[in-house]
Amino acid sequence: MKRAKFILPALTEATSPYWRPIKYSLFPPLGLATLAAYLDPEVEVSLQDEHVERLELDDEPDLVVIQVYITNAYRAYELADHYRARGAYVALGGLHVTSLPDEAAPHADTIFLGPGEHTFPQFLRDFANGSPQKRYASSVRTLEELLPIRRDLIQRHRYLVPNSIVVSRGCPHHCTFCYKDGFFEGGRSFYTQRVDAALSEIARLPGRHLYFLDDHLFGNPRFARELFRGMRGMGRIFQGAATVDSILRDDVVEEAARAGLRSLFVGFETLSATALQGAGKRQNLGRSYREVARRLDSLGIMINGSFVFGLDDDDRDVFQRTVDWGVSSGLTTATFHILTPYPGTALFAEMEAQNRVATRDWDLYDTRHVVYHPTSLTPEELKRGYDWAYEAFYRWSAIFKASSAHESLKHCVKHFCYSTGWKKFESAWDFVIRVKQLAQMRPMLEAILSPVKAVGPIGPIGPIGQIGR
Numbered sequence: 001m002k003r004a005k006f007i008l009p010a011l012t013e014a015t016s017p018y019w020r021p022i023k024y025s026l027f028p029p030l031g032l033a034t035l036a037a038y039l040d041p042e043v044e045v046s047l048q049d050e051h052v053e054r055l056e057l058d059d060e061p062d063l064v065v066i067q068v069y070i071t072n073a074y075r076a077y078e079l080a081d082h083y084r085a086r087g088a089y090v091a092l093g094g095l096h097v098t099s100l101p102d103e104a105a106p107h108a109d110t111i112f113l114g115p116g117e118h119t120f121p122q123f124l125r126d127f128a129n130g131s132p133q134k135r136y137a138s139s140v141r142t143l144e145e146l147l148p149i150r151r152d153l154i155q156r157h158r159y160l161v162p163n164s165i166v167v168s169r170g171c172p173h174h175c176t177f178c179y180k181d182g183f184f185e186g187g188r189s190f191y192t193q194r195v196d197a198a199l200s201e202i203a204r205l206p207g208r209h210l211y212f213l214d215d216h217l218f219g220n221p222r223f224a225r226e227l228f229r230g231m232r233g234m235g236r237i238f239q240g241a242a243t244v245d246s247i248l249r250d251d252v253v254e255e256a257a258r259a260g261l262r263s264l265f266v267g268f269e270t271l272s273a274t275a276l277q278g279a280g281k282r283q284n285l286g287r288s289y290r291e292v293a294r295r296l297d298s299l300g301i302m303i304n305g306s307f308v309f310g311l312d313d314d315d316r317d318v319f320q321r322t323v324d325w326g327v328s329s330g331l332t333t334a335t336f337h338i339l340t341p342y343p344g345t346a347l348f349a350e351m352e353a354q355n356r357v358a359t360r361d362w363d364l365y366d367t368r369h370v371v372y373h374p375t376s377l378t379p380e381e382l383k384r385g386y387d388w389a390y391e392a393f394y395r396w397s398a399i400f401k402a403s404s405a406h407e408s409l410k411h412c413v414k415h416f417c418y419s420t421g422w423k424k425f426e427s428a429w430d431f432v433i434r435v436k437q438l439a440q441m442r443p444m445l446e447a448i449l450s451p452v453k454a455v456g457p458i459g460p461i462g463p464i465g466q467i468g469r
């Protein structure tokens, strides 16, 4: 093999009127760059991300590897067909291929089910021997022999956050609407890198700012604690995601704050205990969301709260209740989703059995459309309420109110800048992306994410450690 090409096709929503270019210029395709590391060094490799560049389609690679999500599936199949017609060997993998292998298989020479760190090297050996298989299903689950990611293939200037990093795979929980269980079927569904390997990866990244894209950065408390202790003194500032229970459980969040954690994506999902139960989100049950907000606020960590609308317990007031809670709790940003039964999830199986799946047009499975029959709301009410929630949460008056919900004035100012910067200056972001100057915005992001306050030395954590138990 002389030439290999890795492609991340554009998600449908990235080409719709909803498109916010900045949202799709945040992170590079790390998974593909991870797989590219397994190719022989003499193979000429290209990595194209259709969210940030126009794809070159008149080239002649020997091997094309395409990452397939649900809302880029049709585009991925189109690209796969295009390259197969040109004589390339085409491999497809990713969440959607794992969920619906029989749909993807006719468009590919080989498909990958589950994570590819072990199956892709095996495929490359088989390919070199002239005997590649039609299907590779992951069963070995370890990150022990992970090669350094081919970050040289990433066009850093096209992304606001080129330093995205993943130090684990999967998550220890089992929410019914989540892709995770289906993707990791047939083996472990949560595992981490070695701490020293993760620290080396961090040390290789230039600049200060990092974004951990792990599903649950605090999922293994021992690993997380050691990682954050190792990061102390590295001068990093970082963002990541964790669950409600892990924030209240012990001192890991404080260790993270000392290491440089400045904002956290938290899956609150719903304020209703019945809805949590129905969604299998047991880790949130009985936890005080207010305490989560208070604790993160006390550590100077901004919150991106994630919420789902359309769960079976949701009525017409759910939108107002959720927005009011988010604003009064001082959430910096909020991500709202319409409940979406992704194929391969327990939720999809349940809805299918109840005849509640309204469409299989995967382009609509972007969490902005209603693709199932809700129980307590009409589809129109759900869509309207979802749109209203975004509009209401990011009104100037709501931003002012949420910004002022913090203990420290510095935190209030940072909250205001982050929230307005993210949602109120779309045309400025578009301009910066068009003139390819996103890198110039990083110092501003780092300034906003600089510490609100010093987090004290490690000691007994006292009553805070008991919260939520």
Ligand code: SF4
Binding pocket: 170, 171, 172, 173, 174, 175, 178, 179, 180, 215, 216, 243, 267
């Ligand atoms: S906590 Fe998040 S990543 Fe983990 S299973 Fe639930 S939704 Fe998925």
